[in-house]
Amino acid sequence: MKLLRYILFPIVPIYYIVTWIRNKMYDNGWKVSKSYDFPVICVGNLSTGGTGKTPMVEYLIRLLKEDVKLATLSRGYGRKSEGFQLGNTNSDAKDLGDEPFQFYNKFSEDIIVAVDGNRQEGISKLLNNNPKPEVVLLDDAFQHRKVKAGLNILLTTYNNQYTNDFVLPTGNLREPKNGAKRANIIVVTKCPINLSASKKQQILSKINPLSYQSVFFSSISYSTIVIADNKIIEIDKLPNFKLVTGIANAKPLVDFLKDKNLNFEHLEFKDHHDFSTKEIEYIANNNCIVTTEKDYMRLKNEPSLNAKLYYLPIQVMIDKAEQFDAIVKSFALR
Template structure:
């Protein structure tokens, strides 16, 4: 894979020019973006994934859902439906996508919707009987047809955007100049003990604009893994099989290793569509630990019911009071 990326380097300038020109057309008004007179918050990144968008959206849900009626709007990557879909009691990971289904499963007091066309999705949400007054756009930083009033850009600590280059050799979806659209930049998946000196160095390299603020976050792992009927303390886990279908499993793997746990790791691509042969193989395992995103897809298989657990996570933000106040000031 790395070799293929290297030999595709001559395409990088072409991709750069195409994405730069597209952004320029939106920036100058040649291509139109739709703005809204109510709070629309976008969570996204410059890279192709693995920056922690889902836990960040969940953080914002917890922060804002009691302030005003709230909805999330996602594309619903790899779902088996089309157009606008509002999650209801019949929703599954197949019908709305794994991450939106995770939101729907955890937060019963918000609207969860998917639509490739974010403008249409917002229009349909605003027609609901309980009209959302705040809409969170998940992974929509490059969806320029909608002009969010507030943009939160994520960049992972172990793959900061200023160290990366454009696709296909690098992981950036657009040139680094695109960071100027962000109101907040969050360095995610940091070490818990990151020093103030290192933070200062990173912020200097982010080259913030006058309207921007930078924050640092880390993943807080639960002390228990959870199944549909049971829970086990992480410290008491026997040897198990770790199953991941996410963009970057390294932080999770590092955490489990730091706990001295013994496990085999079955690693799949992000949003992997588990096949019947995969499920049969997993059913032969004694104990399976997975991510919450993978759990919502795997838990529908009855053969895994008594052996499948997930490890809950939450994002913790350094100087969260300032972060929270900054976001809340936008919605008032």
């Protein structure tokens, strides 16, 4: 794969120019971005996948759900349905996509969960909903320029910062680096815990934030238990297990479990993988299976898995969280 990316390097300038022109057309008003008279918050990235958007959206849900009627709007990547879909008691990952179904599974009593590939139409239909949301969280919509969010939160990972990357196909950037100027908040995600002040300053120097931009650092906190719908196991008491991942970057999770000296076999699949019957049969050939929460949403209804399938919860920890929370709340609760 790396060799192919180097071979495709001559295409990089073409991709760069096309995406740069598209952004310029929106920036200069030649293509129209729709603004709204209520708070719309966008969480996204410049790179392809794996920056921690889902745990960040969940952080925002927990932050705001007690104060406002909140809706999440996602594309619903990997779902089998089409058009606008509203989460309900009959929904599953095939209807909503794994990440939106995760939001619905955890927060359905407090928020509205919707999916639509066209975010403009999705917002329009949400506004006709009863109850109508007061704040909309757009999941993975930084490049969806037809909607102009009032607050843009851009994520970039500690180990693969956009400042050090190239556009596709040689690099991982969906658009040129200068697209970061649209962000109001930039969060460097998946940082080591207790990241030094000097290392933070090095990163800040590379990002070189503009006057209206705030930069934060976050890390992932793994739980000490694994969970199924009706039971839990302390992670230190896990028997030999299979770890099943269908995420963009499983290395931090694998490293965490190895540091715990746990015995497991890792079955790694691509992000949003659609598991085949044969793959599920192979996965089921074990008495204990641990997966990510996102993968759990797709696998938990499989009869051969549901009695022995668990997920490991994670949460985002933000350095200077009070400052971050204050910026978000001052926008959302205005």
